[in-house]
Amino acid sequence: MSDDNKDGNDDQKKLTDDPAFKEMQNAVKGIALLVQQGQQANTTMQENFTKLMEKVSEPSKKEDPEPDPDDINELDNVGLIKLVVGEVGKVVDDKLEAVGDSITATKQGLIDTRLEGEVKELMIENPDLLDWKSEMALISKDNPNLSLARLHSMARTEDPEKATELDEKYTESDDDKEDKTKGYLSLMPTSGGFEDADSDEKPMTSEEAADKAWEETLEDFPALGSMGDA
């Protein structure tokens, strides 16, 4: 062994004997232990979390299974009561479900009927009602408690131009109304207008017809009225 080595060993011995060095060594050991403990705790926590998740995702298992109706003869009183209550409960649930459905349907039917009646009634006075359905739907979103009449009225107020156009569209002139009584394709000037025997309208006598014709003709030929009987 060389002298150099001998000197080195001596130096090392001197270092391990140094109390500061010993103190530092102890501190390093403590840190390693802490790290190890931390890792263990983390692993345990992960395992616990996984177990918890598995437990949560599993369907809930009843602690006490329902008794089987086939085993009725072997059940004790507690099991029998449980069985009876369970079976009655199922029947009641079915019945209640049917009643519930029926009530829902009836309620919806009543709402539909009421709405239908309201629409029909409203359409008599407001033939343009359906032309405003989009606008009414929009207003209804903000004001869900408004009646149809109010919705229609508001929709018209918000678009007066459209309201005027629709008023013109649905306002029939007297000529239009009269034309509807004529044949769909008039072959001759007086085609159409013949009512069947079942009609309640009393036909005009020739005198009544002539008087009415006179009044009508005067509108087109006013000078006719100024001719006295000669």
Added chain:
Amino acid sequence: MAAVHSLTEAIDNLYTSTWQHMKGGAIDNIFTATPFWFWMRDKGRLKTQGGGRHILEPIEYAKNDGVKFIGKGGTVSLNDREFLTEAIYDWRYLIAPLVRFGVDDQKNRGKTKILSLINSKLSNAENSLVDTLETTLFANVGADGGAFDGLLHLVQDDPTSSTVVGAINQSTNSWWQNKQLTMNTVSFATSGVDKMRTMLNNVTNNRLKDRSDIILTGQTPYEYYEDAAFTKLEIQNTKLAELGFDHLTFKGIPLVWSPACGLRMYFLNTSFLSFVYDPAMFFDMTEWKPIPEQVNDKAAQIATACTTTTNRRRVLGVIHTIDTA
């Protein structure tokens, strides 16, 4: 500047307008003026058809001879037997002319006179239409330039003659022949009711739906029947009585008369008779048209497109030549 109108234009308008308003009433009058037309209307036998080249009536002319009883293992023919055909009728045009003279327009001024003239002309047209419909009903076919088929044609005295009715020749199609009996030189007093009974049985053939629902005759046979059946006259038909139609009944069937019928007695089932008309030309007035070479005179027409049809002649019958009391 005010528009200038002519008086004649105004009167054109007045006539058309008046007829338009009174047309419903006029049609009512036309179809309630005589018992047969009233009966047809009341039974809903005025039918409409909008245009078309012809009026077609489907006809069931034969029975299904495959219908039979079978025994065990028996068979039934599955032949698709032809049993339907169509009778074809042409449109006929009933026209009532109206003529207006310029001098009348010039003389009759003012509301009262104008309307009075209009009323009289239109009422006259209405009455003429009633007469024409009634006389044509008892006439033959086409005798007067294209009239609709009258009863003389639809219910013939000789149903075996080679005559075409509804485009079907009756001589070669026995199922298309009406029933007939003659009373030539036979006393109605002694045999009239018997003949009527036989005729009713012939046309009915013991089938309720084929039974006659009205009997139509002339004045003379009507009076013969009244004499013969006076002691056992039956209850009157309410509807006809309400309208004031003079009528008798035979086995519950109303018996009415028309001066145009002559010496015949028709046993009719109106379920198989129709008066078809085009609603676009049903007693409608044309425009007023100037008459050439006649100054200020004008003409218009009240026109009807119509025809009479039948689809079961074998339930219709006639007793003819009722010439002896």
